[in-house]
Amino acid sequence: MGGTASAPLVVLEGIAKGFGEGEARVQALSDITLSVEAGTVVGLRGPSGSGKSTLLNLIACILEPDAGRLALAGETVWEGGRYRRRDLRALRREKIGFIFQFHNLLPFLDATDNVALAMTLAGTGLAEARRRARDLLDYLEVGRRAAAMPAKLSGGEAQRVAIARALANRPRIILADEPTAALDSERARVVMDLLRQVAREQRAAILVVTHDEKIFDRFDRLVSLRDGRIESELVPAKAA
Ligand SMILES: Nc1ncnc2c1ncn2[C@@H]1O[C@H](COP(=O)(O)OP(=O)(O)OP(=O)(O)O)[C@@H](O)[C@H]1O
Numbered sequence: 001m002g003g004t005a006s007a008p009l010v011v012l013e014g015i016a017k018g019f020g021e022g023e024a025r026v027q028a029l030s031d032i033t034l035s036v037e038a039g040t041v042v043g044l045r046g047p048s049g050s051g052k053s054t055l056l057n058l059i060a061c062i063l064e065p066d067a068g069r070l071a072l073a074g075e076t077v078w079e080g081g082r083y084r085r086r087d088l089r090a091l092r093r094e095k096i097g098f099i100f101q102f103h104n105l106l107p108f109l110d111a112t113d114n115v116a117l118a119m120t121l122a123g124t125g126l127a128e129a130r131r132r133a134r135d136l137l138d139y140l141e142v143g144r145r146a147a148a149m150p151a152k153l154s155g156g157e158a159q160r161v162a163i164a165r166a167l168a169n170r171p172r173i174i175l176a177d178e179p180t181a182a183l184d185s186e187r188a189r190v191v192m193d194l195l196r197q198v199a200r201e202q203r204a205a206i207l208v209v210t211h212d213e214k215i216f217d218r219f220d221r222l223v224s225l226r227d228g229r230i231e232s233e234l235v236p237a238k239a240a
Contacts, residue, residue, distance in 0.1 A: 007074045008035035009172050009205035010059060015068035017054055028054040029228045032068070036205040038172065041196055043216065043236075044209045046225030052209040055225070056175050059207065060096055061088045072096075073172050093122050097166030099176040104162065105150040111137060111161045112146045118168035129168075136164040140194060156187035163194060167202070174198070176208040185214045192218035 015032040018025055029051045036042050044052045057063040058070065061077060070078040073095050077085055085091050105114045115133035120126055137143045142160040150158060159179060166174055176195070180188035192208075192215045199206050208219070216222055217236045224231045 008037050009073050010034070010036040010207065011069070011071040012055075012059070013069040015055075015058060015070060016066045017051075017058060017063060018066055027228055029058070032228075032230060034223065034230065036207060038203040038205055039199050040220045041192075041199045041206040041208065041218070043219035043222040044207060044225060045211065045216075045222060046231070050225040051228040052225055053177060054228075056177055056207065056209055059173070060098070060175055061085075061091060093169060095171055095173050097169070097171035097174040099159075099162055099166045099174065099179045105153075105158055105165075107150050110147050110149055111142070111153065111164075114150065114161055115164045115168055118165050122169050133164065133168070136167055137161065140164050155182050156190060159183060159187070159191050160194065163191070163198070167198060170202070172202075172204050174204050174206040176206065178209055178211065180210065180212050180215055188212060188215050189218065 012032050012034045015029060016027070017029040018027045020026055032055065044055060046052055054063060058065055059072070061083070064083070065078055069076060072091070075085075077083060077091065106117070109117060112130055112133045115136055116126065116129035119129035119132060124132070134143065134146050137146050137160075140160040140163055142157050142164070145153060145157050145161070150161070153161065159182075174195070179195075180191050183191060195206050195208070196218065198204055217238060219236055221233060222236050223233045
């Protein structure tokens, strides 16, 4: 890793993104400059339509920016009107883990295989993938549910399985879209504390889109978007 070890894992410089043409044009993001270091959990908040999902999708290379520079894990990924990497799918698989509001577990695979699948798709053999899946489920304290089908898991358990899946390929960057929206306060805090632990122990950068005020104190930084711009940023007071 050498010189890039201490560089921020996510860097956006002057990023802009619009949708549509002419009268119907919507400027979803304007002049976004933001860096996220390893070991940090950043919250993204803002009113509906302020650009939170667009920002996450740009970092994930699912949407292409119109202007600016995007660098992930020390590598410039988009600049000067084009992607600097050809294989965006491989980039996503290697560098990024995703966690969604509704965990999106596959209903016909048990917890272990939901996690293992992410690894086999990336080329890991099935036996090794299952072994690591069980280790991850243990790490997230849901190991005793390893053989359960998603329909039998509680919301909090399912979200931990989804986090295990997001960690499967050891991504340094984790993007989460409202990961606690379907959970009560207690479980939401547990999930956020797990994400904090992952950030610290695995030196990951985690960005979480959230409307959920009950977890605001769990972030290292809380960035507020309004009308596609960064309106403010604060360091929340930490609750015990
Ligand atoms: N694919 C698209 N085509 C056209 N307009 C879009 C598209 N995606 C987003 N937008 C517009 O871009 C702006 C930002 O949307 P975005 O979904 O990023 O907001 P958000 O902050 O995530 O909102 P919410 O909290 O409701 O999910 C909105 O005006 C939205 O209507």
